[in-house]
Amino acid sequence: MVSTTEIGGLVSDALAQAEARNAKEVDEAASLVLNCIRKDALVFTAGAGHSLAAVAETFYRAGGLACVYPVYHPELLPLHGARASTATERRTGLAAEVLAERSPGPDDVLVVFSTSGVNPYPVELAAGARAAGAPVVAVSSRASVAAAPRRAGSTLIEEASVVLDTGVRPGDSSFPPENPRTAALSTVLNAFLWNLVLATVVRRADSEGLAVPLWRSSNVDGGDEANAALFTHYEPRVPALR
Numbered sequence: 001m002v003s004t005t006e007i008g009g010l011v012s013d014a015l016a017q018a019e020a021r022n023a024k025e026v027d028e029a030a031s032l033v034l035n036c037i038r039k040d041a042l043v044f045t046a047g048a049g050h051s052l053a054a055v056a057e058t059f060y061r062a063g064g065l066a067c068v069y070p071v072y073h074p075e076l077l078p079l080h081g082a083r084a085s086t087a088t089e090r091r092t093g094l095a096a097e098v099l100a101e102r103s104p105g106p107d108d109v110l111v112v113f114s115t116s117g118v119n120p121y122p123v124e125l126a127a128g129a130r131a132a133g134a135p136v137v138a139v140s141s142r143a144s145v146a147a148a149p150r151r152a153g154s155t156l157i158e159e160a161s162v163v164l165d166t167g168v169r170p171g172d173s174s175f176p177p178e179n180p181r182t183a184a185l186s187t188v189l190n191a192f193l194w195n196l197v198l199a200t201v202v203r204r205a206d207s208e209g210l211a212v213p214l215w216r217s218s219n220v221d222g223g224d225e226a227n228a229a230l231f232t233h234y235e236p237r238v239p240a241l242r
Contacts, residue, residue, distance in 0.1 A: 028162045029137045030200035032109040041107035046071035048089040048121050054113040054190035062217035066230040069238050095124035106133035113139045115186045116148040117156030126159035135161040141168040164193045
């Protein structure tokens with residue numbers, strides 16, 4: 001029987017290693033987000049497949065940034081078709097279609113979650129954003145990128161301005177350690193690194209007296225009232241808030 005301590009140890013070790021590995025990069029990513037807040041710009045977040053769980057974590061989340069624009073195409077979500085979602089992520093040109101609806105500019109930042117970081121959709125998103133002058137934060141795994149077959153002209157890591165390295169093993173599984181084949185950790189690590197960035201943003205913003213636009217839970221007293229001003233301010237620019 002597997003003990004909770006065994007799985008918990010794997011997870012806690014992975015989190016500790018990710019925090020230590022990315023200390024400088026978390027601060028750099030926080031600087032980009034702070035710049036967006038100062039300029040009243042947007043943080044675009046994107047992913048495909050199960051990396052869309054990380055996009056959901058960034059958007060309209062209690063304690064999360066209100067200035068987030070989720071980049072989304074329904075065919076990328078496995079719940080709308082598992083095989084189709086994989087094929088869609090590998091489709092050249094989809095990123096350009098998505099960015100045609102709204103593309104980040106020089107004052108914005110694009111955050112792309114992709115563990116393998118080699119399929120055309122995340123790579124072309126990053127390349128398109130950088131061509132428009134926007135910096136790109138990649139939340140990816142250097143080990144997974146190195147092991148994956150290249151399907152685009154470059155990789156997400158190569159296109160990024162800042163790389164947050166999850167350290168996820170190729171294939172994502174973590175258990176059992178001697179022959180990993182289950183217990184994927186990318187979702188946990190993506191959320192953890194994103195929250196490290198948010199925590200750094202809040203600490204640094206507090207030190208300079210900068211207000212960070214954060215959502216309140218709609219299930220606590222005063223939450224709806226606190227969020228009303230954020231809806232008024234961001235809804236015209238973020239259609240997904242409607």
